Amino acid sequence: MSTATATRTQRLLPPLMRQPSLFRALEFTLLGVAFSFGLSALVRWGYDLHPIVDATAAAPIIMLAAPLFFLVGLGAFDYWFYWAAGKKTRAEDHSSHGARSWKDYFRINTDHKVIGIQYTVHSFLFLFVGGLMAMLMRAELAAPGRQFVDPNTFNGLFSVHASVLIFLFIIPVFAGLANFVIPLMIGAPDMAFPRLNALSFWLLPIAGVLMMASFFMPGGSFASGWTAYAPLSDSAPIGQDFFTIGVQFAGASSIATALNFLVTIITMRAPGMSFFRMPLLVWANFSTSLLVVIATPFIAASQFFVLLDRSLGFNFFDASQGGDVLMYQHVFWFYSHPAVYIMMLPGFGIVSEVLAARARKPIFGYRMMAFSLLAIVVLGFTVWAHHMFVSGMQSWIRLPMMVTTAIIAVPTGIKIFSWLATLWKGVIHLDTPMLFALGFLTMFTLGGISGVMLAMIPLDIHVSDTYFIVAHIHYVLFGGSLFTIFAGVYYWFPKMTGRMFDERLGRIHFWGTFIFFNATFAPMHLIGVQGMPRRVSDYSEQFAGWNLFISISSWMLGLVSLVFVYNMVASWRGGPRASANPWRALTLEWQVSSPPPIFNFDHLPTVVGGPYEYGVPGAVHGVFKKPEVPVATAGATAGPPEEGA
Amino acid sequence: MRRGNRNIAGAIIVGTIASAIGIAAGLLIHWFPTAASTQAAPIDTLWDVLLIVSIPIFVTVSCVVLFSVKWFRMRPGQEQDDGAPIHGNTRLEVVWTALPSILIASLVVYAYLVLSDIEKAPADPAREMHVNVHAQQFAWQFEYKGTNGKTVKSDDLYLPVGRSVKFDIRSDDVLHDFWVPAFRMKIDAVPGIKTHYRVTPNKLGNFEVVCAELCGLGHAFMRADVHVVSGNDFSAWLAKAGEPPAAAGGSQTAAVDGKKLFTEGNGTATACGSCHTLADAGTTAKIGPDLDKAIATLAPAAIRKDIVDPNAAIYPGFSKGIMPADFAKTLSPKELDALVNYLDKVTSK
Numbered sequence: 005m006s007t008a009t010a011t012r013t014q015r016l017l018p019p020l021m022r023q024p025s026l027f028r029a030l031e032f033t034l035l036g037v038a039f040s041f042g043l044s045a046l047v048r049w050g051y052d053l054h055p056i057v058d059a060t061a062a063a064p065i066i067m068l069a070a071p072l073f074f075l076v077g078l079g080a081f082d083y084w085f086y087w088a089a090g091k092k093t094r095a096e097d098h099s100s101h102g103a104r105s106w107k108d109y110f111r112i113n114t115d116h117k118v119i120g121i122q123y124t125v126h127s128f129l130f131l132f133v134g135g136l137m138a139m140l141m142r143a144e145l146a147a148p149g150r151q152f153v154d155p156n157t158f159n160g161l162f163s164v165h166a167s168v169l170i171f172l173f174i175i176p177v178f179a180g181l182a183n184f185v186i187p188l189m190i191g192a193p194d195m196a197f198p199r200l201n202a203l204s205f206w207l208l209p210i211a212g213v214l215m216m217a218s219f220f221m222p223g224g225s226f227a228s229g230w231t232a233y234a235p236l237s238d239s240a241p242i243g244q245d246f247f248t249i250g251v252q253f254a255g256a257s258s259i260a261t262a263l264n265f266l267v268t269i270i271t272m273r274a275p276g277m278s279f280f281r282m283p284l285l286v287w288a289n290f291s292t293s294l295l296v297v298i299a300t301p302f303i304a305a306s307q308f309f310v311l312l313d314r315s316l317g318f319n320f321f322d323a324s325q326g327g328d329v330l331m332y333q334h335v336f337w338f339y340s341h342p343a344v345y346i347m348m349l350p351g352f353g354i355v356s357e358v359l360a361a362r363a364r365k366p367i368f369g370y371r372m373m374a375f376s377l378l379a380i381v382v383l384g385f386t387v388w389a390h391h392m393f394v395s396g397m398q399s400w401i402r403l404p405m406m407v408t409t410a411i412i413a414v415p416t417g418i419k420i421f422s423w424l425a426t427l428w429k430g431v432i433h434l435d436t437p438m439l440f441a442l443g444f445l446t447m448f449t450l451g452g453i454s455g456v457m458l459a460m461i462p463l464d465i466h467v468s469d470t471y472f473i474v475a476h477i478h479y480v481l482f483g484g485s486l487f488t489i490f491a492g493v494y495y496w497f498p499k500m501t502g503r504m505f506d507e508r509l510g511r512i513h514f515w516g517t518f519i520f521f522n523a524t525f526a527p528m529h530l531i532g533v534q535g536m537p538r539r540v541s542d543y544s545e546q547f548a549g550w551n552l553f554i555s556i557s558s559w560m561l562g563l564v565s566l567v568f569v570y571n572m573v574a575s576w577r578g579g580p581r582a583s584a585n586p587w588r589a590l591t592l593e594w595q596v597s598s599p600p601p602i603f604n605f606d607h608l609p610t611v612v613g614g615p616y617e618y619g620v621p622g623a624v625h626g627v628f629k630k631p632e633v634p635v636a637t638a639g640a641t642a643g644p645p646e647e648g649a
Numbered sequence: 650m651r652r653g654n655r656n657i658a659g660a661i662i663v664g665t666i667a668s669a670i671g672i673a674a675g676l677l678i679h680w681f682p683t684a685a686s687t688q689a690a691p692i693d694t695l696w697d698v699l700l701i702v703s704i705p706i707f708v709t710v711s712c713v714v715l716f717s718v719k720w721f722r723m724r725p726g727q728e729q730d731d732g733a734p735i736h737g738n739t740r741l742e743v744v745w746t747a748l749p750s751i752l753i754a755s756l757v758v759y760a761y762l763v764l765s766d767i768e769k770a771p772a773d774p775a776r777e778m779h780v781n782v783h784a785q786q787f788a789w790q791f792e793y794k795g796t797n798g799k800t801v802k803s804d805d806l807y808l809p810v811g812r813s814v815k816f817d818i819r820s821d822d823v824l825h826d827f828w829v830p831a832f833r834m835k836i837d838a839v840p841g842i843k844t845h846y847r848v849t850p851n852k853l854g855n856f857e858v859v860c861a862e863l864c865g866l867g868h869a870f871m872r873a874d875v876h877v878v879s880g881n882d883f884s885a886w887l888a889k890a891g892e893p894p895a896a897a898g899g900s901q902t903a904a905v906d907g908k909k910l911f912t913e914g915n916g917t918a919t920a921c922g923s924c925h926t927l928a929d930a931g932t933t934a935k936i937g938p939d940l941d942k943a944i945a946t947l948a949p950a951a952i953r954k955d956i957v958d959p960n961a962a963i964y965p966g967f968s969k970g971i972m973p974a975d976f977a978k979t980l981s982p983k984e985l986d987a988l989v990n991y992l993d994k995v996t997s998k
Contacts, residue, residue: 150933155866229863235840236823236865323841329824330839363721365732369742394826394861396818396837396844399768406760410753414746420710421745427717430732434722442714449710453703456753460699460760462692462767466833469826469861533680533696535830537861540869544857588729619731 024079026110032077036070043069063242064315067249071210079112080203101198102602112206114198116187117600119205121500123180124493126205130172130212132565137165139562142555144541148548158541159227160243164215166230167247170347171254172212174485178350179204179261181492182289184500186265188593188600189283191274191609191626196267200260207257211250218246229539231340234321234332238313245314248307255300258346262296265289274592274626276611281625283591283615284373288353291377295342295349295384303339306332330397337388345384347481349377351488352419355441358491359423360616361589362438363430367616369422376415383412393464402461409459416452420445436510437587440491443518447483451476454529469539472532478525490517490568497575498582502599505579509571516564523557590625591615655720664705664712671704685831685852685877688767692833695763702752767834768847771813777847778809782818784825784838786973787867787919789858795891796884803890806858806875808850809883815847826862829875837862850877867919905984907991918979921988924972929995937972938964940996949993953985 022028044062048054053061075081079100087093102108102115109122141161144151153161183201187194195201218225223241226232230247237244269290273282282290309332312318319325321332360367367373386408393402423445432438454476458464467473490513497505527550532538536547543551585594592609593600609626617623681693721732771777781792788804795801806829808814818827820838828835832848860871878886911930914920922932926939943964944952954961959972973979980988 155869159863159866159868227865233824233863236863239823323839327841329841363732364730366734366736368735369737372737372742394836396839396842402764403761407757410757411750413753414749417749418742418746422742424710424713424717425735425738425741427714427721429735430717430721431727431730432718432722434718442718445714446707446711449707453707456756457696457699457703460695460756460763462695462760462763463699465835466692466830468835469828530678530680535682535859537828537859537869539863542869617734619734 024077024082024112026078028079029074029077032073033070035077036073037066039073040065040069060242064245064249064311067214067245068252071207071214071253074210075203075206078206080199080206082112083199100202101194112199112202114194114202115602116183116195116198116201117500117604119201120180120182120184122205123176123183123208124500126208126212127173127177127180130168131177132569133216134165134169134173135562135565137161137168139559141165142558145543145551146555147552148543148545150542153541155541156224156227159229159539160219160225162539163226163229163232163247164218167215167226167251168212169481170230170343171251172208172215174347174481174489175254175258175343176208177489178289178292178347178485179258181354181489181496182265182285182350183261185496185593186286186289187268187272188499188596188604189286189591190269190272190277191592191605191611192268192272193604193608195264196272197264201264204257204260204264207253207260211254211257214246214250214253218243218250221246231336232307232310233336234310234313235323235327235329237310238321245311248311248314251307252304255304258296259300262293262300265293266297269293274609274611276626278611280371280374281611281614283353284356284367284370284377285350285353287374287377288349288351288356291381292346292349294381295346298385299339299342299346301339302335303343306335306339309335330392330395333392333395334389334397337391338385341388341391342384344480345380347485349380351444351485351492352377354488354492354495355423355444357589357591358437358441358495359426360618361495361587361591362433362435362441363427364433364618365426365430365616366614366618366620367422368425368428369418370614370616372418373422376418379415380412383408383415387412390459390464393461394468406459406461410456413452413456420449420452435507436505436514437491437495439511439514440487440494443514444484444487444491447479447487447518447521451479451484454479467532469537470532471528471536471538474538475525475528475532478528482521482525487517490514493572495587496593497572498586499593499598499600501576501579502582502597503575503579504582504586505575506571509567513564513567513571516567517561520557520561520564524554524561527554590617590623592626595626595628660712660716664708667712668705668708671708672701675700675704681833682830683852683854683856684833685829685850685854685856686833686848687851688848689831689833691763691766695760698759699756702756770847771849776812778812778814780806780808780814780816782816782827782838784818784820784827784860784864785975786822786865787860787871788914789827789860789871789873791873793887793890796888797891799891801887801891804873806873807883807886808875808877809880810850810853810877812880813847813849815845818844818846823864824862825860825864825871828859828861829856830859831856831875835861853877853879867923870923905987907987907989910980910984910988911991915980915984918976918984919973927992927995940992944992945996947993947996949989952992953989956980956985956988 041057041062044058044065045056048056048058048061083097100112100114103113103118109118113119113122140153141158144153144158183195221241221243223243225243226237226240226247228237228240228244232244232247237248269282269286309318309320313320313322319327321327321329323329356367356373387405389397389401389405390409393405454472458467458473458476494505494510497503531547531550534547536543582598584597586598587594592611595609596605605628607628609628611626613623613625615625617625676697680696681689684690684693723730779794783790783792789806791803791806793801793803816827818836818838820840822840824840825838826835827838829848831852832850834846834848836844836846838844854877856875856877858873858875860868864871908930910921911927912920912922912932921927922930924937926933926941928941944955947955957977959974976985
């Protein structure tokens, strides 16, 4: 009988509305909007508020509920509903695993390799959106006075620029690269929770759409900075809600992915892969995931406080009603300082992989490299108030924060020196991934140095909230994080796409980026110390010369990135086929075909040694045992499995 | 072992020369704005010390990268070679953990000494002057205790040279930050609490107060003038500013200029023209409605209501909460009348 009912219901709906797809997701989203309006109208009717149907009142409910409807429509929860309804589970259900056509990238897909590419491509779209906003800001700042945009739009531009690049580019692009690489590196067939992994990715476009949509709201986009300091954010126009709620989705995505990484790394390593045989990229993402899981709930809380203040008239940050303005900053920075390491540690991992493989040497001081990551995780939680030296908080707390901030330079220094020692007596292949890794070493050192300067309270008092801060953060996140991201994208491009990129264009991209990055951000140190505050659309005449120079450099930097786009797109479509292991690296992801087989390993590897034993005669990291069932054409033991479909 | 001519001594010489040039350039660059307080010198010296310490570190890292590339770059024929299998060196690792730790510890101690120096209370607290700083979107106001015990308010900051002054800083609306770059000191103005710092101006001249914490639309324009004057000039100014309003009002002339008020504000109230377009006043801002269109048909009473209660009626395409709602407080009744008359006159043609 039940089958008969099921068939009947199914016949009532055309297949497009029945099957999980973007189309069904759209239907459900509209349903979610209707539901939110209904709920809001019901409550307003109950409290006798007029008008009963009020788009402004319904907006926060829509922003929270419609995305959940979207995910249901997309099919993110289909299997869980199936399981929760008590139906018989399918132990080996791979129906949504793998990509056989481009369409498979636009649905719920449980294959970590597909998700990794979804993450990476999606993140890079936002890199270019965020970069365009930066260039528009630089157009406004090219000369004193008003050029192109009014102050409200300008404040919106820098707020969305930072939010998009932090929450929709740097954090997720690292999660994307790690998603692709980590199961392969540790010899696992997939992540521990593939369906959660798919859900994690699809939360991101929601955050992206929300943040971008804020530009179309009355009063403009959110304009209180990515820091969204209360009480300015409490009283801002409706665009602020798009940040407050958008961050929740990006944060939920981060937390879910971090849990997934932790469980995968702890429980799914191949036989013989002890913690101290793990590649440092795995160590780096293990450390990052610890940071994410512990810290991210704090930014969620800070934004929920703001949302409650805004939507329901709570007074968390209204001083006249007993609210505490400084509390916002403490809760916010308790996440947002560790977030700086969330945006840096995975890059440390990438650089370790690239340097070892391209200098043909073992990583110098492997164990200290791993321990210094953990030291940064612990110390990272003890320095948050160095962002608040001039906030008016109790003055004694500044001293311990200065000390811990300075101490964190020690494990970071250990890493820099160990990378330098890794180069010594190597055979350095100076190709694009290596150039970006070396560029990172020098530029991140500068960012670290200005970081130590900022830890010194007396200097920080003068340069807080000036362009010196803008320079510092871009040396860390552009010269640091983005350089490692480029290194990683070039390094794993052959593995992800099965194609080689154009080396010559890669070098042009590196040198252009390196030169114009410095031309853009180095002068900001100077104008900052001279007294130009940040987050201003206008400035005094004395800074005009440098600002014009910075603006022109930033546009050149933007132009150079087109070389990267062309190289990636053209090489993916028609680059020469990549071999399984073009870099002759030892880690496991290079021991399978490019791109890897749909289930990663035809037979799981056994790890017998460290990951970077370059130059050690006869050293092997992993071996592939012969399959148990004898095959007629038995191949070599360590040979890569055949090409995936 | 594979290549002979690695001239390490030469590399060290190159690094030393580069560091020397870097430090010289770093010290020659004119980094800071004018120094006008006793707090500035220790901070500027701290910066020089940080430069002297930092530049050799950066040069060392860069030199190791560059010379490694020079010496160990893959030569033709080495395509299949690997480097030397060096896994680590405990002594080296101890050195590069210990040395930076010592360096960092010394810098922290030094920074602490500078901090105590710049925040030190004056030897004679009775001689210290107190100024209340009031921040609001998007203007500063300074309050002094006048000679006759009355409070004296000013939109410009007047300070006597050579005397320690303690600022008590407050905000009514959102966060601001009271920064005088020439004094090197800043602190947030935080709703609900009072924050403080002290400086001792030591140079006569005119400087600028800059708001350094994002506070909304007018943040970039939230500035005020600082006048550091001699002790006698200051006393004279304070006495004059503290005279009954008749004198102050008299000097401003009886008729308030509505157009001037529109384009420049009154020091407390933000200028209308920084957000609104008005052909007669020559302003072109687009944050708020274009007044040539928006109020052309309105009667004076309606214009007045829109100024003092801007959220009551919102012009299409704009939203609530952007225009300051406190013009009834920040404009005197006379100023409000003048502004309404002016607007009515120039928009109803």
